[in-house]
Amino acid sequence: MTHEELIPVIRRLSIEAGTKIMEIYNSDDFEIKVKSDDSPVTAADEAADAIISAGLRAAFPDMMLVTEEQADSHSEKGDTFLIVDPLDGTKEFIHRRGDFTVNIALVEKGVPTRGVVYAPAKGRMFYTKANGQAVEETGDLSPETIGPIRPITVATSDNNALMVVASKSHRDQATDDYINKYKVQDMKSAGSSLKFCLVATGEADLYPRVGRTMEWDTAAGHAVLQGAGGKVVRFDDHSPLTYGKDGYANPFFIAYAPGVELKSA
Known part of the structure; x- marks a missing residue:
């Protein structure tokens, strides 16, 4: 193939x-x-x-x-x-x-x-x-x-005025606490893997996910974002998010345009 x-x-x-x-x-x-x-x-x-x-x-x-x-x-x-x-x-x-x-x-x-x-x-x-x-x-x-x-290509991010997208159905206090580490101009809510695509098109700079996902939830959006110049890393140590893990379960992660200065968890 x-x-x-x-x-x-x-x-x-x-x-x-x-x-x-x-x-x-x-x-x-x-x-x-x-x-x-x-x-x-x-x-x-x-x-x-x-x-x-x-x-x-x-x-x-x-x-x-x-x-x-x-x-x-x-x-x-x-x-x-x-x-x-x-x-x-x-x-x-x-x-x-x-x-x-x-x-x-x-x-x-x-x-x-x-x-x-x-x-x-x-x-x-x-x-x-x-x-x-x-x-x-x-x-x-x-x-x-x-x-x-x-x-499509990711945005040239302004770390003093970031656009953040977060889950529509799975938003929680831990997510908000992490987002509050950044200087945010505006927030968007979106469902499903559309959040990756909003970062890929430059409509958002940052998508943190502090919650359960599986690899089938994220792989296609991850590929699209990567093809637009973006990155997806683990939430805990900012190492690349990899696939083929036991049970196909993901750790928490961050999807972002490379210009974003990532904050520690």
């Missing part, structure tokens, strides 16, 4: 999954179930997962695949693999707030190198080109026809 082969496939699958998600989102009602970790799951999560995993396995049968909705895949071991969150921001979906995304990423030697983040309710799509550069595609977002794309 080459990067040139990968990108059209994950772009197309994210749009196909997003279309199915929006069918369910716009329906009168949908079933909400609870998984073993007490997190919610809907028919949209499951339908999107079926579309993406079938498409990836057909295109790249020899690649290890980890996906949130298939618990058997969570015991897979490796440092190079495809990783999927078919619907990140299920709570945003349930409450019809629109801040949910489809996420597909390639991790190579523990680093997310390529990925796509698609927010179907917002009509925003971000992905890495084959060369790793991050772009935003606009227009109709058709599975078969690529619309206008623009390169």
Whole structure:
């Protein structure tokens, strides 16, 4: 599998999954179930997962695949693999707030190198080109026809007036305490992996996450941010956030534009 082969496939699958998600989102009602970790799951999560995993396995049968909705895949071991969150921001979906995304990423030697983040309710799509550069595609977002794309890049940050983005559903005192270490011009709230993309486009400088996430929540956004010149590091020691960890659980982390002078935890 080459990067040139990968990108059209994950772009197309994210749009196909997003279309199915929006069918369910716009329906009168949908079933909400609870998984073993007490997190919610809907028919949209499951339908999107079926579309993406079938498409990836057909295109790249020899690649290890980890996906949130298939618990058997969570015991897979490796440092190079495809990783999927078919619907990140299920709570945003349930409450019809629109801040949910489809996420597909390639991790190579523990680093997310390529990925796509698609927010179907917002009509925003971000992905890495084959060369790793991050772009935003606009227009109709058709599975078969690529619309206008623009390169995206992180902001040139002013440490006396930072733009900070934080979780809409998981904001807590620990997050606020850390943000208060900075000189903040304005705050934004966003759901799902959109927060990475807001840093990638320069709409925010800093996204600290003091809370539980899994690698499938972050890998695609991490790849997009990296492709826009940004970084993601561990909260505790500011070392790079790596992937392929036992159980695919992340430590707390900070996503940021490199001009931000990071504060200690």
